[in-house]
Amino acid sequence: MTLLSIENLAVHFHTRAGQMRAVDGISFSVDQGEILAIVGESGSGKSVACYSLLNLIPQPPGKIESGTALFEGRDLLSMQPDILRRIRGNEIGIIFQDPMTSLNPYLTVGEQLIEPLLYHRNLNRQQALKRAVKMLDEVGIADPETRIHSYPHEFSGGMRQRVMIAMAMIAEPKLLICDEPTTALDVTIQAQILSLIKALQKRRNIAVIFISHDLAVVAGLADRVAVMKEGRIVETGPVNDIFQKPRSDYTRTLLASIPSGSKSHPPQPSDQPLLQIDRLTTCFADNSGGWLSRQKADKKAVNEVSLTIQRGEILGLVGESGSGKSTLGRSILQLVPVTRGSVIFDGTDLVGLRQKRMTPLRRRMQMIFQDPYASLNPRMTVFDCLAEPLLYHGLATRKTVTAQVLALMDDVGLARTAIRKYPHEFSGGQRQRIAIGRAIATKPELIIADEPVSALDVTIQAQILALILALVEKHNLTMLFISHDLSVVRYIADRIAVMHRGELVEMAETESLFVNPQHVYSRKLLSAIPTPTTAQT
Amino acid sequence: MLRFILSRLLQAIPVLLVVITVTFLLVRCAPGGPFSAEKAVPPEVVRALEAQYRLDQPIWQQYLSYLGDLAQGEFGPSFRYPGRSVNELIAGGLPITAELAFYAMLVAILIGVCAGVIAALRPNTPQDYLPMSAAMLGICMPSFLMGPLLVLVFGIWLEWLPVSGWGELAGDKVLPAITLGTGYAAYIARLSRGGMLEVMSQDYIRTARAKGLPERVVVLKHALRGGLIPVVAFLGPAFAGLLSGSFVVETIFQIPGLGRFYVQAAFNRDYTMILGTTVFFATLIVLFNLLADIIAVWINPKMRHQLSRSR
Structure with a gap:
C-alpha cells in the first residue's frame, strides 16, 4: 500500500x-x-x-x-x-x-x-x-x-x-x-x-x-x-x-x-627507508577536568608508535576518529610538540630540531588536508597559493614563477585559465587539486595526506585518488595516506597501518591485511565496512 | 566553581592597583587643589588644612598611606564635606543610584530583548529594520539629549509625569529610568538579535521544528537560552556602567545619587572622594563582570559540567 x-x-x-x-x-x-x-x-x-x-x-x-x-x-x-x-x-x-x-x-x-x-x-x-x-x-x-x-x-x-x-x-x-x-x-x-x-x-x-x-x-x-x-x-x-x-x-x-579492490601494480620492493619513527609519543593536556583542575592528566594521543616508510611507498594509516592518526601525521611534521621518541627523516631526527635547520627540511615534506574549503586562504588566488611556496623556498624567481605555476596546474589537472581565480570559484574537487598542487610545488619527497578525499563526492573522490596515484608515480613521492575509509586505503596504499586509541595495533601489506587481519580490532573494523556486494538477494 | 571565583577575585587585585595608581597620579596632575578657592585664604590656614589631610607629605608617602587605609576598607575623609568620610557619602548616595540603575536595567532588558527577538524572527524585513533602526537611534542619542526630550514631551507637553526629584512625587522615577535605560536597551536589542539569528540557524532548531513543536515553543524554549548568552555576558558590565554612568541622568533630574557626588568631587578636587568613588566603581565593575561570567556558565550545561568536575 x-x-x-x-x-x-x-x-x-x-x-x-x-x-x-x-x-x-x-x-x-x-x-x-x-x-x-x-x-x-x-x-x-x-x-x-x-x-x-x-x-x-x-x-x-x-x-x-x-x-x-x-x-x-x-x-x-x-x-x-x-x-x-x-x-x-x-x-x-x-x-x-x-x-x-x-x-x-x-x-x-x-x-x-x-x-x-x-x-x-x-x-x-x-x-x-x-x-x-x-x-x-x-x-x-x-x-x-x-x-x-x-x-x-x-x-x-x-x-x-x-x-x-x-x-x-x-x-x-x-x-x-x-x-x-x-x-x-x-x-x-x-x-x-x-x-x-x-x-x-x-x-x-x-x-x-x-x-x-x-x-x-x-x-x-x-x-x-x-x-x-x-x-x-x-x-x-x-x-x-x-x-x-x-x-x-x-x-x-x-x-x-566506489573504490574497490587494491592497487593494480604491486609495490616495487624498496629497502631505502625515508622515514623512521621510533616510539613516538604525543600527549595533550587533558582539559576535560576543567580549566582549573590541577591534576591535568596527560592524554596520550599517540602512544609509542614505531613505523618505517620506504621511499616510493604509499603507507595507508587507518583508524576511527580519536585514534590519533591525524596527530601522528602532524607529529611527524613537527606541527604539534612531540613528547617522546624520534622521527628520523632521511637520516635527520626532526624531534627538537631548531627552526633554522627545520625550514629547509620543510620543503621536502608537505601536507594535504581534509577540508579543501577550510585549508585554502579565501583571499589568495590560485597563482598566489601555488607561487608562495615556490618563492619562499627559493625554487622560482619572479621571472620563472608564472611558468612554474602553470606547469603545476597542468600537473594537477586545473585549467590554465583559472590562474587568477579565488578558491570560492571552484568546486570541492578542484579545490583539493589546488591543495595538492600546493603540496607538490616544492618537489617534496614525503607527503602526508590527512583524509584528502573524505569531504568529496564519490565520483570526485575517484578522480582525486587517480590523480594522487599518478603524481606519486610521476614524481616518485612517498606518502602517508591517512583515512578512516578502508576501501579508499585499500585502493591506494601499498601497506596499511591500523591505529586504535593512540596505538599502532597492526601493520601489514594491503592485501594480507584484508585477507587475513591479525588483530581483533582490525577484524572488527574490516567487518564493519559496507560493501555493494552485500546487497540482499 | 569556588576555585574559579577565587582566581578571578585574585586577578582583580592588580587591576584595581593599576586603577588606584593611575587615578591617584592623574588627580594630582590636575591644576588646582581642594583648598584653592576664589577668596583668599590665609597661607597658615591652608598649611594647617594640608597638614590635617597629610597633603604636606611627599606624594609617595601619601600614596602608601592611602593604600594602607584602603586595605582596611577606609576611603578617608572628604576634603570638601568636612567631618564626613567618603565611606559615608558613598553609602548615602549608593542606594539611590543602585535603585535607578536597577529600574534602568529592567527597562533595558525588557525593551532590548523583545525588540531583538522580534527582529531576529524575520531578518531583513520591516519587522527587523524597524526595531533595529530604533536601536541605532537609541545608541546614537546621548542621555543628556534623551532626558530633556523626554521631559519636554511627557513632563511639559503631556504633563503625564513629574520632571525631577526622586521618590517625592508618584512616577518621578519613570523618566530617569527610561532615559538611563534606553541606550542599554539598544545595545541589548542588537546583541539579542545577533545571538538569536545565530541560534535560529542551528541544526537543533531544525530538529525542534521537525518534531512538530509550535513556533512559540521553538523560539522560547529551544532558541532563547542560547540566543541570550551574549546578552547575559553584557549584563555585568552594563549594570556597572549604569551605576557609574548615572551622573548625567542624576544631574538632569536632580537626583541625589552617587553620580552627582562624583562629578562635584571632580570639580572640587576632592581627592579622596574622587579616588574613593573610582575605586568603588572599579570594584563594582570587576564584581559584576564576574557575576555575569558565573551566570553564563550556569546557563551553559557543558561549561557547568566542566566546572563542577574541577571542584
Missing part, C-alpha cells in the same frame, strides 16, 4: 546569483513497510526534496514551485502550516546527519525526547518520561533511567545518533526520513546504527526514506533505490537491479567510482 506519493515536486532557490533548481520535477512513492533509498552526490537535491515535504527548508530563498505529496491521501504541500505541524514528529519522523549539532545543547535529552509526546499525544510529563526511558532502552542506551537526565555533550556521536533515532521514533511515526544518518560517524558505529534502523523498521513495519551519498551503505539496507542527479531522479528500481543492471549512465559512473 502506498504511504507517500510524490508527483512532480519542484523546489527552487531564488538567490542574487539567480534561480537554482534544487529539485526539478521529481516523482516517487514509498510503500508501507518499505525502505526507499535516495542516492545522489552533494547538491543533487535529495535532502531538499525530503525537507520540503515537511516545510523544513528555509523560505525564502527556497520556494516550492509545484507538485503534490500525498501522505495517506492528504497533500503535505498544500496543507495549512498548523495541520502540517501536527504531522511532523508525529506521523513523519526525521533523523539528521550530524548528531553533534542536531540536539539542543541546553536541554537534557529527556526534555527533548518527550516533546513529541507532550505536543502530539497530550501525555503528561510523568507518562512521557516513562515512555522516553523505554525508547532509550530500545535504541540501545545503557542505564536509560540515569542517562535521560544527561545533556547531549555527555554522549558520544554514536550515542547521540541513537538519541536522535529515539526522538524521531517516540511518537510512533508511519514514515521515518533518515538524512545521511551515518555520514558523520565512524565505520563501526555506522554499522551499529544501520542495523538499529533496520531492526526498528522491521519491528514496527514502518516506511523509511534513507538519504545517502554512499551506495555501499544503501546496498545492505534498502528495498528500492532512487538515484538523483542535479535535481532529477535518473533511475529508480529494486536495489538489486540498481547494482546489477543499472540502466542510466550516471548510476554506472557512481558504481564505478
Whole structure:
C-alpha cells in the first residue's frame, strides 16, 4: 500500500546569483513497510526534496514551485502550516546527519525526547518520561533511567545518533526520513546504527526514506533505490537491479567510482627507508577536568608508535576518529610538540630540531588536508597559493614563477585559465587539486595526506585518488595516506597501518591485511565496512 | 566553581592597583587643589588644612598611606564635606543610584530583548529594520539629549509625569529610568538579535521544528537560552556602567545619587572622594563582570559540567 506519493515536486532557490533548481520535477512513492533509498552526490537535491515535504527548508530563498505529496491521501504541500505541524514528529519522523549539532545543547535529552509526546499525544510529563526511558532502552542506551537526565555533550556521536533515532521514533511515526544518518560517524558505529534502523523498521513495519551519498551503505539496507542527479531522479528500481543492471549512465559512473579492490601494480620492493619513527609519543593536556583542575592528566594521543616508510611507498594509516592518526601525521611534521621518541627523516631526527635547520627540511615534506574549503586562504588566488611556496623556498624567481605555476596546474589537472581565480570559484574537487598542487610545488619527497578525499563526492573522490596515484608515480613521492575509509586505503596504499586509541595495533601489506587481519580490532573494523556486494538477494 | 571565583577575585587585585595608581597620579596632575578657592585664604590656614589631610607629605608617602587605609576598607575623609568620610557619602548616595540603575536595567532588558527577538524572527524585513533602526537611534542619542526630550514631551507637553526629584512625587522615577535605560536597551536589542539569528540557524532548531513543536515553543524554549548568552555576558558590565554612568541622568533630574557626588568631587578636587568613588566603581565593575561570567556558565550545561568536575 502506498504511504507517500510524490508527483512532480519542484523546489527552487531564488538567490542574487539567480534561480537554482534544487529539485526539478521529481516523482516517487514509498510503500508501507518499505525502505526507499535516495542516492545522489552533494547538491543533487535529495535532502531538499525530503525537507520540503515537511516545510523544513528555509523560505525564502527556497520556494516550492509545484507538485503534490500525498501522505495517506492528504497533500503535505498544500496543507495549512498548523495541520502540517501536527504531522511532523508525529506521523513523519526525521533523523539528521550530524548528531553533534542536531540536539539542543541546553536541554537534557529527556526534555527533548518527550516533546513529541507532550505536543502530539497530550501525555503528561510523568507518562512521557516513562515512555522516553523505554525508547532509550530500545535504541540501545545503557542505564536509560540515569542517562535521560544527561545533556547531549555527555554522549558520544554514536550515542547521540541513537538519541536522535529515539526522538524521531517516540511518537510512533508511519514514515521515518533518515538524512545521511551515518555520514558523520565512524565505520563501526555506522554499522551499529544501520542495523538499529533496520531492526526498528522491521519491528514496527514502518516506511523509511534513507538519504545517502554512499551506495555501499544503501546496498545492505534498502528495498528500492532512487538515484538523483542535479535535481532529477535518473533511475529508480529494486536495489538489486540498481547494482546489477543499472540502466542510466550516471548510476554506472557512481558504481564505478566506489573504490574497490587494491592497487593494480604491486609495490616495487624498496629497502631505502625515508622515514623512521621510533616510539613516538604525543600527549595533550587533558582539559576535560576543567580549566582549573590541577591534576591535568596527560592524554596520550599517540602512544609509542614505531613505523618505517620506504621511499616510493604509499603507507595507508587507518583508524576511527580519536585514534590519533591525524596527530601522528602532524607529529611527524613537527606541527604539534612531540613528547617522546624520534622521527628520523632521511637520516635527520626532526624531534627538537631548531627552526633554522627545520625550514629547509620543510620543503621536502608537505601536507594535504581534509577540508579543501577550510585549508585554502579565501583571499589568495590560485597563482598566489601555488607561487608562495615556490618563492619562499627559493625554487622560482619572479621571472620563472608564472611558468612554474602553470606547469603545476597542468600537473594537477586545473585549467590554465583559472590562474587568477579565488578558491570560492571552484568546486570541492578542484579545490583539493589546488591543495595538492600546493603540496607538490616544492618537489617534496614525503607527503602526508590527512583524509584528502573524505569531504568529496564519490565520483570526485575517484578522480582525486587517480590523480594522487599518478603524481606519486610521476614524481616518485612517498606518502602517508591517512583515512578512516578502508576501501579508499585499500585502493591506494601499498601497506596499511591500523591505529586504535593512540596505538599502532597492526601493520601489514594491503592485501594480507584484508585477507587475513591479525588483530581483533582490525577484524572488527574490516567487518564493519559496507560493501555493494552485500546487497540482499 | 569556588576555585574559579577565587582566581578571578585574585586577578582583580592588580587591576584595581593599576586603577588606584593611575587615578591617584592623574588627580594630582590636575591644576588646582581642594583648598584653592576664589577668596583668599590665609597661607597658615591652608598649611594647617594640608597638614590635617597629610597633603604636606611627599606624594609617595601619601600614596602608601592611602593604600594602607584602603586595605582596611577606609576611603578617608572628604576634603570638601568636612567631618564626613567618603565611606559615608558613598553609602548615602549608593542606594539611590543602585535603585535607578536597577529600574534602568529592567527597562533595558525588557525593551532590548523583545525588540531583538522580534527582529531576529524575520531578518531583513520591516519587522527587523524597524526595531533595529530604533536601536541605532537609541545608541546614537546621548542621555543628556534623551532626558530633556523626554521631559519636554511627557513632563511639559503631556504633563503625564513629574520632571525631577526622586521618590517625592508618584512616577518621578519613570523618566530617569527610561532615559538611563534606553541606550542599554539598544545595545541589548542588537546583541539579542545577533545571538538569536545565530541560534535560529542551528541544526537543533531544525530538529525542534521537525518534531512538530509550535513556533512559540521553538523560539522560547529551544532558541532563547542560547540566543541570550551574549546578552547575559553584557549584563555585568552594563549594570556597572549604569551605576557609574548615572551622573548625567542624576544631574538632569536632580537626583541625589552617587553620580552627582562624583562629578562635584571632580570639580572640587576632592581627592579622596574622587579616588574613593573610582575605586568603588572599579570594584563594582570587576564584581559584576564576574557575576555575569558565573551566570553564563550556569546557563551553559557543558561549561557547568566542566566546572563542577574541577571542584
